[in-house]
Amino acid sequence: MNQVRPTSLGDAYPALCNFLRLTSLTLSAPQLALTVQVGDDWRHGGVMNYGQLPAVTLREVLSSQPMEATFLECDQLSLSTHSQSGLPAEASPMPVLVGRLHSTDHRYNFTIYVPGLAVDGLSEVQIKTLQYLTQQLLLCLALAQPATPSLPHAGAPRLTAGAPLDGVDFLSRVVTLNPGGAIYDRVQHGHPRLADLVAQLQSCLSYKQLGQLLGTYLPYFFPHQSGRLVLFSTSSESFTVLTEWGDAKPLAVVEQQCCYSQEQLPFQPSCIGQECHQCQVSHYPQQATRCIVLGMVNNTTCIVQLVQTEADPFTSVQTALLKKLSEQILFVMQRLLLLEDLQDQALKDPLTGLLNRRHADTVLNSLCHATKQQNISIILIDIDHFKAVNDTYGHQAGDAVLKNIGMLLRGHVRAQDIVCRYGGEEFCMVLLDTTPEVALKRAEKIRRAVKYVTNSFNGQTLPPISISLGVASFPHHGETPQALVTLADKALYWAKNHGRDRAISVDHMLSRAEVS
Numbered sequence: 001m002n003q004v005r006p007t008s009l010g011d012a013y014p015a016l017c018n019f020l021r022l023t024s025l026t027l028s029a030p031q032l033a034l035t036v037q038v039g040d041d042w043r044h045g046g047v048m049n050y051g052q053l054p055a056v057t058l059r060e061v062l063s064s065q066p067m068e069a070t071f072l073e074c075d076q077l078s079l080s081t082h083s084q085s086g087l088p089a090e091a092s093p094m095p096v097l098v099g100r101l102h103s104t105d106h107r108y109n110f111t112i113y114v115p116g117l118a119v120d121g122l123s124e125v126q127i128k129t130l131q132y133l134t135q136q137l138l139l140c141l142a143l144a145q146p147a148t149p150s151l152p153h154a155g156a157p158r159l160t161a162g163a164p165l166d167g168v169d170f171l172s173r174v175v176t177l178n179p180g181g182a183i184y185d186r187v188q189h190g191h192p193r194l195a196d197l198v199a200q201l202q203s204c205l206s207y208k209q210l211g212q213l214l215g216t217y218l219p220y221f222f223p224h225q226s227g228r229l230v231l232f233s234t235s236s237e238s239f240t241v242l243t244e245w246g247d248a249k250p251l252a253v254v255e256q257q258c259c260y261s262q263e264q265l266p267f268q269p270s271c272i273g274q275e276c277h278q279c280q281v282s283h284y285p286q287q288a289t290r291c292i293v294l295g296m297v298n299n300t301t302c303i304v305q306l307v308q309t310e311a312d313p314f315t316s317v318q319t320a321l322l323k324k325l326s327e328q329i330l331f332v333m334q335r336l337l338l339l340e341d342l343q344d345q346a347l348k349d350p351l352t353g354l355l356n357r358r359h360a361d362t363v364l365n366s367l368c369h370a371t372k373q374q375n376i377s378i379i380l381i382d383i384d385h386f387k388a389v390n391d392t393y394g395h396q397a398g399d400a401v402l403k404n405i406g407m408l409l410r411g412h413v414r415a416q417d418i419v420c421r422y423g424g425e426e427f428c429m430v431l432l433d434t435t436p437e438v439a440l441k442r443a444e445k446i447r448r449a450v451k452y453v454t455n456s457f458n459g460q461t462l463p464p465i466s467i468s469l470g471v472a473s474f475p476h477h478g479e480t481p482q483a484l485v486t487l488a489d490k491a492l493y494w495a496k497n498h499g500r501d502r503a504i505s506v507d508h509m510l511s512r513a514e515v516s
Contacts, residue, residue: 016110018331019137020050025198026129027097027122029114033058037109045109047174053115058174060084061113064096070119074127076102077134081118097122099130103138136335201328205339207231210332211242218304219245221321225306226251234299250289250307292322295330297337302329351399352406355420360428363418364481367432368474377439377473379429380488381409381446384466384500386425397457398425401465404453412446436473436505443469443503466501468492470509477506 020034031051038045049058061084070081077099084094097117101110122130197217204210214229226246232239244251295302304322347359367376383405390398402425409419409427418430431439447467455462470492478484487506494512495504 015137015141015331015334016048018327019133020048021327022133022198023112023114023130024050026126026133027114027117029117032112032114033061035062035111035113049174057115061096061115064098064113066098067093067095072119072127074131075135076138077131078102079119079122079127079130081120082113084115095121099134101134101138103141108141139335197325198328201332204332204336207240207242207336210329210336215243215245218243222306222318224309226309227304227306229294230303230305232301232303234301246307246309250309251305292326294322294326295333297330297333300333300337302333349421352403352421354406354409354427355418357420357422357428360418360420360422360430361481361485364430364484367430368479368481368484374433375435375473375476376484377431377434377436377471378484378488379431379439379443379446379503380422380470380485380492381405381427381429382468382492382496383425384468384496386465389462389465393457393460393462397455397462400457401455401462404455405450405467408449408453409446412442412449434473436471436476436507439471439473440503440505440508443471443505447501447503468495468500469503470495471503471505473506 016034016036020032024030024032029051031053033050033053034048036045036048047058047062053061064082064084067081067083072079080098080100082096082098084096094115095118097114097119099112099114101112103110197213200213201210204213211229218227218229226244226248228244228251229242230239231242289308290304290306292304292306293301294304347355349356364376364378367374383401386398386401389401402421405427406419406421409429413419413429413431416432420428420430422428429442431442434442447469450467451464453465455465470488470490472478472484472488472491474481474484477487491504491506491509494509495502498504
């Protein structure tokens with residue numbers, strides 16, 4: 001086994017460190033250990049010793065034996081009570097809480113050891129929190145870059161499951177993590193709300209919630225400063241204020257002169273938790289200012305800007321507090337990014353980038369139940385003879401056609417409208433505050449526009465395509481989402497059965513059916 005270091009764990013290392021900190025906080029355990037195995041080879045792994053368990057104690061904890069009837073199986077986590085070895089025969093057995101993390105990703109295997117705790121001594125809240133922390137860790141690791149463990153040196157002993165520790169320099173592969181220090185102890189004891197804040201940060205599901213939460217706690221931690229929490233997005237060049245407190249006037253000066261604002265030239269970002277020394281912020285009436293990077297994920301940077309409102313300088317405790325918050329906020333931002341990706345995948349069609357059918361049905365159902373007054377129209381669209389394109393030119397050519405139609409439909413909706421891929425070669429548009437007459441005109445405009453789309457694949461121009469469209473409106477044609485979609489679908493297939501390349505509303509379908 002090799003040393004567990006950031007180079008061997010890759011992107012997993014920060015998430016593991018954060019997991020240990022939060023587990024220690026949840027269980028009120030000052031010391032614990034986490035064994036890490038990378039891949040299937042036991043030589044690729046080691047121990048993360050949190051709180052600096054003494055070497056002898058660490059060895060005894062890691063070699064502890066399970067006790068009977070002390071097993072608890074949870075989602076992605078199993079908990080059991082072990083008995084610490086190496087104790088005198090007359091001494092009472094020292095319990096060791098052992099948790100095994102079950103991941104579908106077989107790159108890593110984790111087991112956590114907490115001396116002095118037993119399964120039956122945990123509260124329901126502690127167990128649920130441990131489950132949540134395990135779930136979040138495994139989600140973060142799903143996005144982590146694959147670990148690339150280095151091979152052990154020649155002659156190194158090969159360990160297998162259950163191999164004895166005697167004769168093996170096991171502790172040479174330990175990374176010790178110090179959870180605190182004098183200043184951090186003062187932070188923890190001086191700010192009893194810090195534990196509450198750290199715990200609540202783990203439940204944030206959006207940047208809006210993050211801003212609201214920090215807006216509640218930061219004024220308590222920084223009572224003599226005006227401040228704001230902002231997000232800077234490089235990709236969209238947006239500067240968003242999540243929360244702010246204190247006097248807004250000096251903060252306005254900070255924003256105008258901050259190197260992260262839109263008006264400034266490109267810059268090299270600061271390290272996480274460090275003050276941005278590139279900010280050329282003039283002091284507002286001799287008031288000290290600070291711009292500190294709390295978290296940075298992909299193209300989004302979270303920054304706290306502070307302006308001193310009193311003569312007293314920033315204290316060492318406040319500086320340590322910002323450092324501690326930086327670690328937690330970075331972890332939250334990583335999780336929010338993951339949630340955004342998962343939500344994006346759940347809502348969008350991967351081929352066209354349009355919303356998928358499930359989301360369209362959800363929105364339509366919500367709109368129809370929210371009001372009985374507003375006119376809502378839907379247009380179902382189907383590409384004529386699309387199977388012939390796939391059969392003649394291949395499915396990749398068909399995919400190119402679908403992408404082009406998706407791009408065209410995006411250009412024919414307003415900001416409040418919805419366009420989605422409904423399935424196969426079928427699309428759906430949900431038009432808010434749109435009467436049946438206006439919806440039919442929109443459908444006809446789209447039908448004509450498709451004729452001007454040039455489709456090609458691998459340098460070969462594909463034949464022109466046409467579409468058929470069915471239009472229905474709420475509440476004029478139906479008072480439930482299901483009835484509305486059914487009628488629009490009938491109008492669409494009426495159009496396809498009567499020559500294709502046409503837009504038909506439910507009213508037209510019914511009137512022509514009566515004539516025939």
